[in-house]
Amino acid sequence: MESENNQRCQTALYEEEEVLARPNSFANAQGSSGMNKQSPNSHDSPEGKILQQLHDQQLLIVNPRRRNGLILFKRYHAEFAGPGSGxxxxxxxxxxxxxxxxxxxxxxxxxxxxRKRAYLIRRQWVRLTMQITDNPVPLQRAQKMIEQFEGFFDAQTIAKLPNEAFSLLVGVLPQTVIKVRRTA
Structure with a gap:
């Protein structure tokens, strides 16, 4: 019982493809990288391991003390889960x-x-995205989403994010995101 409690209390931190703690929680080994060179579905990649945990219905919390998050690609859209999100x-x-x-x-x-706080924070991130997507002008939606990321992450991190990610977050074509990025 005590070892079970110890396992639950440990956190999962990852740097440079090494798991530093808790073997059943995984995260990005490349820090602020965009798309991994390995297949996104590869169970050997950090992204594949996170995905497997999600499919196994494990509840994890994006560390609220770091500027980090996950873009979750669903069938027809993407969601951003920022710090504190479940x-x-x-x-x-x-x-x-x-x-x-x-x-x-x-x-x-x-x-x-x-768990309850993590769900509430996730809901706040979803609401923020909904406010952005309420704008009927695609260029403005893309611009606002990029501005939100710029207010939170450094330019190098944002530059590594693919156009597809932004486009699926706010429901625009990748070409719209390209146009916004060129004018910035």
Whole structure:
């Protein structure tokens, strides 16, 4: 019982393709990288391991003390789960691909209060995206989403994010994102 409690209390931190703690939580080995060179579905890649955890319905929390997050690619759209957000559980079983943003760190919730707070924070991130997507002008939606990321992440991190990720977050074509990025 004590070892079970110790396992739940440990956090998952990952750097340079080494798991530094807890063997059943995974995150981006490339820090703020965009798309991994390995297949996004590869179970050997850090992204593949995160995806497997989501499919296994494990609930994880994006570390609230870091500038990091996950872009969760669903069938027809993408969602951003920022710091403090809960990912996994029943909500992300349909996730097809993940893209870690920033120096990702995923934690295991220690209590029902932590789980509840993580769900509430995830809902806030979804609401922020909904506010952006309410704008009927595609160029403005793309611009606003990029501005939100610029306010939170450094330019190098944002530059590594693919146009497809932004386009699926706000429901625009990748060409629209390219146009916005060129004018910035």
């Amino acid at each position: 990912v996994g559980g029943l909500f992300d079983v349909d996730c097809q691909r993940v893209l870690p943003v920033g120096n990702i760190s995923l934690l295991s919730p220690e209590s029902s209060e932590e």
